[in-house]
Amino acid sequence: MPDADGATPQSWRIAAGAILVGGFGLGMVAGRRRLSGLIPMATAGIALGCAVPVALASRRPPITPERAAVALGAVVTKPSFSVVVGARNEAPVLRQLVLDMSMQDYRETDGTPLFEVIVVDDRSTDGTADVVAEAAAERGIASVTRIVRREGEDLADGKGAALTAAQPDICRGDVVLVLDADARIQPWFLRRAAGYFAAGANAVTARRRILQAQDGWLTGAQADEQTLDGELNRGRWAMGGCSEFRGNGIMVRRDLLAEVGGWHASALTEDIDLSSRVAARTGQTVAWALDVEVWEEPVRGLDNLWRQRLRWAEGAFRRAFEHGPAVLRSKELALGARLDFTAYVCQLAVPPVVAGAAVAAAVSGRRRGLVWMIAGYLGVSALLGWDSLRWERDAQGGCLGVLERTGRALRVSLFNGLWLFVVPRALLDLALRRGPIRYVKMDHDGTGAPDSPR
Secondary structure (H helix, E strand, O other), X not given: OOOOOOOOOHHHHHHXXXXXXXXXXXXXXXXXXXXXXXXXXXXXXXXXXXXXXXXXXXXXXXXXXXXXXXXXXXXXXXXOEEEEEEEOOOHHHHHHXXXXXXXXXXXXXXXXXXXXXXXXXXXXXXXXXHHHHHHHHHOOOHHHEEEEEEOOOXXXXXXXXXXHHHOHHHOOOOEEEEEOOOOEOOOOHXXXXXXXXXXXXXXXXXXXXXXXXXXXXXXXXXXXXXXXXXXXXXXXXXXOOOOOOOOOOEEEEHHHHHHOOOOOOOOOOHHHHHHHHHHHHHOOOOEEEEEEEEEEOOOOOHHHHHHHHHHHHHHHHHHHHHHHHHHHHOOOOOHHHHHHHHHHHHHHHHHHHHHHHHHHHHHHOOOHHHHHHHHHHHHXXXXXXXXXXXXXXXXXXXXXXXXXXXXXXXXXXXXXXXXXXXXXXXXXXXXXXXXXXXOOOOOOOOOOOOOOOO
């Protein structure tokens, strides 16, 4: 566990350093003439061997959108929602989110909302709470809207820390839904989400979409990255693997959230932290809802993107160090789920290996091993990207053409190459940083709207 002051445990530092040095060393060895093709080809073969079954399984999810809709129509008592939003200086975007909530069609026959909205005002100085209260009153949902103020000195920063002010004991809904402040949802969001719980799921994650994805290379790549990630998690779920929440659109039954200890302030990435605690404690994994879409603003600027991905990468390692042993020892999880977790965590070691191979290539002049590694890494990503883009539509609502689909698959593959640089740096930070982590908040401007209904 992290220290009381938020500092990184020494054992985690040692583990991070060992992964970095060990991976780098393996990459150096792969640069030797006799091994320049063997190690990279073996790595690519393993990656492809894991990716193909996942892609095939993504076509047969345990709960389809159609089954979810039928299940909701058959239940007598529909599940209610507590929609929790952590917000720090988010006045520019929260008015629109309240508007989206007010338009939800998930209600009793008399119009009473089957949801409540809880906004955690995390030490805001821009009038965030006033904006929420005014918007809720204007839109007629003031009676189901609460503002929880998080105040005090030396409080931990970050979304996970903010959510600790809205633990399950203060929520009234059957299901806790977490949305980011910049989230945009369409009127049927809660109704469609409820169907998955009516069909038997206890933990669900929404499909994340990117606003204004058509505006440029960077925003478009982020949109397709989320689609590719959705394919991975849908496939892992269908195969009985340790599928995971994604931060915007976490949905979990309130009693299940309480059973695993609620939200943890120390979690750098609260979504996968909760995923692992649920899996280890109860053996339950996360359903991925294709038709339950939550839209969010893209990260603008390479500097902001770098900081976000550093947090994600370090959070993935911290999750593995803190909860990995419990997941692997869990008697509630099937062997296949534990192997899936192991494979998903182990792929984080690939970037240090590539870094070692790059140094070996620069020193020896033999680049074969490095080329094979990068080609395998980006090639598997491109194949998964191509396959996942079957869910996307062109401007006329039809399937993407071959040229556009190929171009976007190559784009998301190149974009994923960023992890080759991010992961080694995250390991270095984890091994060497002193003191607590400093969370850097992303700014939102409230522009963009979800695409037209399909």
